[in-house]
């Protein structure tokens with residue numbers, strides 16, 4: 001698949017509350033071919049010595065030509081990103097990686113934790129285009145860290161919120177509620193998940209227990225994003241049962257849960 005390495009002019013960079021941000025940049029070449037689950041390697045054009053690009057899931061495509069990313073400012077690269085203003089420029093390489101598969105006739109359930117919500121506005125929009133309206137389970141530490149709620153409400157059959165501190169929705173982990181709800185009704189379900197490793201491990205366990213398909217968006221620290229530096233290994237198993245190290249950027253970031261060790 002084609003990929004582009006281009007200068008993308010920032011249209012907007014907005015704090016959504018706390019450490020959560022949303023940035024939009026004009027990149028029609030990438031926007032026109034990107035698919036849900038894919039990511040871009042980005043860095044501000046003026047970045048001092050923070051030269052490494054960072055991977056970010058494509059959160060949405062706006063008006064067919066603007067890429068949107070959701071991010072938390074947690075370290076050097078993302079704090080620098082948070083300082084960028086409208087009309088500043090990002091170096092943007094993408095679209096990279098594979099995509100969430102669309103499974104005809106399946107009941108889609110999406111599971112997000114924290115900034116793992118990032119790929120879901122794009123995925124849910126694409127599912128809607130296939131006439132699939134997913135049930136969305138979305139967990140965060142606290143109510144202030146729940147973002148994209150209005151859009152997710154529109155794109156989902158049902159949006160189910162969970163918080164660790166009980167300030168919104170179910171009081172507890174998103175996977176606790178998911179497991180409870182699925183216990184009696186898991187026919188034809190396919191799970192799509194993105195979030196912290198412990199959450200993905202729980203999704204994998206639930207999927208294995210119930211014998212249902214689950215696709216996980218995996219994260220690994222990345223150097224190149226295109227399979228050259230071998231810097232993003234994900235230990236796993238092939239469908240034939242052989243142990244392997246997948247490359248998160250090239251073989252993923254989306255993996256069937258049975259392929260990866262968590």
Ligand SMILES: Cc1cc2nc3c(=O)[nH]c(=O)nc-3n(C[C@H](O)[C@H](O)[C@H](O)COP(=O)(O)OP(=O)(O)OC[C@H]3O[C@@H](n4cnc5c(N)ncnc54)[C@H](O)[C@@H]3O)c2cc1C
Nearest residue numbers: 054055056057070071072075076077078118219220221253
């Ligand atoms: C395919 C993919 C998609 C991603 N999509 C998003 C997204 O949409 N939004 C978002 O906010 N983040 C996303 N991430 C994670 C994001 O790339 C990291 O948060 C970012 O690289 C941190 O850069 P930094 O310089 O700010 O932090 P650093 O100063 O490099 O590190 C700060 C802290 O973040 C941790 N960290 C660094 N890289 C990662 C990583 N790749 N995954 C998890 N923790 C990391 C470090 O261990 C450290 O604790 C994605 C990662 C991958 C692999």
Ligand code: FES
Nearest residue numbers: 223224225230249
């Ligand atoms: S980041 Fe270089 S091989 Fe994956």
